[in-house]
Amino acid sequence: MRILISGYNGFLGKHLIRRLKCLKEEFDIDVLTKADFESNKLIKKISPNDIIFHFAGVNRDINDSVVFKKNNTLNESLLSALKKVKFKGKLLFTSSVQENSGILYGKAKKNARLKFEEYSNSLGYKFYGIISPNIFGPFCKPNYNSFIATFSSMLINKQTPTIEEDKVVDLIYVDDFINEIIKIINSDSEISLKTNMIFNYSVSDTLTKLNSFNDLYCKYSQIPKIDSYFDLCLFNTFRSYIKISSFFPKYHKENYDHRGSFSELTRAFSMGQTSFSISKKGVVRGNHFHTRKIERFSVIKGKAKIQLREILSDNKCEFIIDGDKPSYVDIPVWHTHNIQNIGDEDLITVFWTNEHYNEDTSDTYLENV
Structure with a gap:
């Protein structure tokens, strides 16, 4: 075929x-x-x-x-x-x-x-x-045919979007669109963009959400409320316009007193799951990508190398992070990634993701960085 x-x-x-x-x-x-x-x-x-x-x-x-x-x-x-x-x-x-x-x-x-x-x-x-209808999603070209792409790119680059005509727009997320059309590969039956795939939002309401993402995530490093599927799609689209190499790593604020120190790792306004790993010297974890998950890697002890690469691209992004100054990197969708212990002691990493792990729907696809 x-x-x-x-x-x-x-x-x-x-x-x-x-x-x-x-x-x-x-x-x-x-x-x-x-x-x-x-x-x-x-x-x-x-x-x-x-x-x-x-x-x-x-x-x-x-x-x-x-x-x-x-x-x-x-x-x-x-x-x-x-x-x-x-x-x-x-x-x-x-x-x-x-x-x-x-x-x-x-x-x-x-x-x-x-x-x-x-x-x-x-x-x-x-x-x-x-x-x-209007298709939106990660990596859509700004200033071309998606106002969501244009607004997201502008906000990330500290510009102020303006609305020329406010109206309700029919929107479909690119993953839903692609998942529907690939059915023709193994079937001759007709395909249709079902009503439950299509979102109806005004331009102004969408911009309000994007402004909120920009304020909470870009300015304060907080995970916004993403309880609805549309908000998750919109947030992952918004994140795709961030220049990873200059935006990360972000340092966790450390609060010191006579007892030692205290740091807040993730402030999220929606559900999630927190895990941690202890990796021996030289161990590499990952070499996979996700299509919907939001992930945060926080290195709190040891020395790590985190690598990312957008799927279909040869350009790699690499971060060296030391637990002496705890910091984190958020993993964008459609980026294969790994983390390696490059120090002499155990590497302790705290992982936060926006969804509970389910082996049957893990949204994990293997590919080396």
Whole structure:
């Protein structure tokens, strides 16, 4: 089974590839590049029975007419290739809720969806045309097509977001979207974005939540109230715009008196679980990543090296932490990480996570840093 992904380096493409890495099945994954679309190489890349996830597109350019033209050209190239190879596989295309908004971007998306559907009837391939609400999640490009990405990035960089038009927006978290569309790999049944996947929040209410995250987490190192699934999704999205290498490590405040010292490790406004480990000299723990968990590693004794790497990236981030000055690093989602005892004595680490451990739903995926 071969899977082809266009727009593989974009928001949805990367999240699809990341999610496929989490599954126990092994897939033959290939990508359709910009050069493939521009040089008629598509017919050499596409086989009749492939599964194609078509995310490639242009959201913004110098003006709307350029956006319209580029999207039409892109989609016509794929349509032509499907016809030439007599495509019989599966094609998923993501359109937009802006289809009928009157803007040219929406018009281009609608035109493409209808043409792909028309060709599926004549060629005999299975077509999934998804009209998606606003998709948000970690690593979405700011100042592009998600106000949540833009606001989060601005707040992290000490800028003040402004609202041009306050309205209620239909939102879907990228993990929920990807988990739904990958069902086409092993099933021919129709897929749908169920009502319980879609959040309805006004722009102003969302910004209020993001401002609260910024105040509590960035200024005071506190874990905000994240009791709802939407708040967890929003907070993990917000955290993804933090530059890890300069934000961490954070030092725990030590209060001294004649008895010794006292430190507060984690102040959280929601449920969680606290654990600790004692690691012998040279021991490495971790080399795995999480897709939803919030984790805090606090080193309180010994000397540790903490390493992190975003999945699909080669860039590593490394911290050397000494228990003589207790400090912590929070682990972002979709970052494989480990902690190693690099000292001569035992390393004592306190771990805090926002959810209770459950072996059946541990949200833990092995990958070396």
